[in-house]
Amino acid sequence: xxxxxxxxxxxxxxxxxxxxxxxxxxxxxxxxxxxxxxxxxxxxxxxxxxxxxxxxxxxxxxxxxxxxxxxxxxxxxxxxxxxxxxxxxxxxxxxxxxxxxxxxxxxxxxxxxxxxxxxxxxxxxxxxxxxxxxxxxxxxxxxxxxxxxxxxxxxxxxxxxxxxxxxxxxxxxxxxxxxxxxxxxxxxxxxxxxxxxxxxxxxxxxxxxxxxxxxxxxxxxxxxxxxxxxxxxxxxxxxxxxxxxxxxxxxxxxxxxxxxxxxxxxxxxxxxxxxxxxxxxxxxxxxxxxxxxxxxxxxxxxxxxxxxxxxxxxxx
Ligand SMILES: NC(=O)c1ccc[n+]([C@@H]2O[C@H](COP(=O)([O-])OP(=O)(O)OC[C@H]3O[C@@H](n4cnc5c(N)ncnc54)[C@H](OP(=O)(O)O)[C@@H]3O)[C@@H](O)[C@H]2O)c1
Numbered sequence: 001x002x003x004x005x006x007x008x009x010x011x012x013x014x015x016x017x018x019x020x021x022x023x024x025x026x027x028x029x030x031x032x033x034x035x036x037x038x039x040x041x042x043x044x045x046x047x048x049x050x051x052x053x054x055x056x057x058x059x060x061x062x063x064x065x066x067x068x069x070x071x072x073x074x075x076x077x078x079x080x081x082x083x084x085x086x087x088x089x090x091x092x093x094x095x096x097x098x099x100x101x102x103x104x105x106x107x108x109x110x111x112x113x114x115x116x117x118x119x120x121x122x123x124x125x126x127x128x129x130x131x132x133x134x135x136x137x138x139x140x141x142x143x144x145x146x147x148x149x150x151x152x153x154x155x156x157x158x159x160x161x162x163x164x165x166x167x168x169x170x171x172x173x174x175x176x177x178x179x180x181x182x183x184x185x186x187x188x189x190x191x192x193x194x195x196x197x198x199x200x201x202x203x204x205x206x207x208x209x210x211x212x213x214x215x216x217x218x219x220x221x222x223x224x225x226x227x228x229x230x231x232x233x234x235x236x237x238x239x240x241x242x243x244x245x246x247x248x249x250x251x252x253x254x255x256x257x258x259x260x261x262x263x264x265x266x267x268x269x270x271x272x273x274x275x276x277x278x279x280x281x282x283x284x285x286x287x288x289x290x291x292x293x294x295x296x297x298x299x300x301x302x303x304x305x306x307x308x309x310x311x312x313x314x315x316x
Contacts, residue, residue, distance in 0.1 A: 008033040010062045015171050020218075059102040060100050068179070092157075109164065112124045113126075149233045149234070162237055175187075189255050193260040200262055203270035238283065
């Protein structure tokens with residue numbers, strides 16, 4: 001991909017899109033095309049079609065989506081399936097119709113069955129029932145993968161689908177109720193420290209196993225895919241670190257980073273989600289990509305960002 005290529009980063013105000021935008025700029029991409037939601041709502045097909053016809057992007061990185069943690073996914077499942085189906089359908093179709101040379105579709109490892117063999121390989125897709133709490137979201141993402149692959153097969157669209165594991169980093173959503181586990185817990189640990197609390201409540205039993213990828217590593221993978229991976233009907237890649245940890249270990253690491261020394265209490269009335277979610281990224285690793293940011297370092301940098309931006313956190 002030429003550094004002068006017109007690259008549309010959809011969702012650049014978010015965690016993932018923001019990291020990809022930063023990375024592309026650092027690498028010298030001079031013609032990024034960016035639109036805030038207020039300028040173009042991707043759930044509105046007419047706006048998307050008009051944008052593509054006018055701007056003619058050569059590459060598209062689709063990192064716009066309605067995203068949330070376990071509670072938001074469960075409570076707002078209708079919003080999650082509708083918005084994600086609409087966004088991805090409009091963008092993938094417009095990309096094909098307007099001759100886009102490369103499309104990167106950002107999914108998530110929640111597309112895999114709840115009880116998929118671990119670590120989860122790409123082959124596990126559609127082999128069993130999904131985790132119920134985020135099924136609506138996961139089904140939308142599965143439809144996105146299928147659409148990208150079907151367009152690659154029928155129309156020759158050069159599409160690569162990336163399925164990252166849990167992400168964290170600057171610009172994340174730190175909402176106390178709706179955010180993913182790491183930022184929500186970091187925020188709550190910070191408040192507990194400020195309040196001088198003697199304990200911190202962690203949702204669920206603490207036993208689920210997850211892995212956490214710094215969003216700058218994902219941005220690196222996205223640029224790697226943009227420049228080096230040939231898209232096609234089978235171009236589906238997990239993006240992960242190869243390191244897993246329990247939610248209890250995560251909570252302990254967060255407390256250490258934040259400087260909260262109270263007791264951890266686990267609220268088992270809250271759902272745990274999938275018992276173990278650990279990606280096998282060997283397909284992408286075999287092409288030459290690997291995550292490089294150590295977890296403790298990434299966590300400290302994320303907390304620094306949180307402290308510097310406490311007054312401008314997302315409201316929902
Ligand atoms: N965060 C994770 O742990 C994680 C893990 C695996 C995969 N992913 C994937 O990464 C992608 C991005 O997630 P993220 O964590 O970066 O989410 P995010 O921080 O919430 O960002 C989502 C972006 O999409 C934009 N957007 C949402 N609805 C839109 C609409 N109707 N029209 C235009 N723009 C819209 C948002 O704009 P506003 O700022 O205006 O809302 C924002 O820029 C998703 O596909 C997700 O599945 C994320």
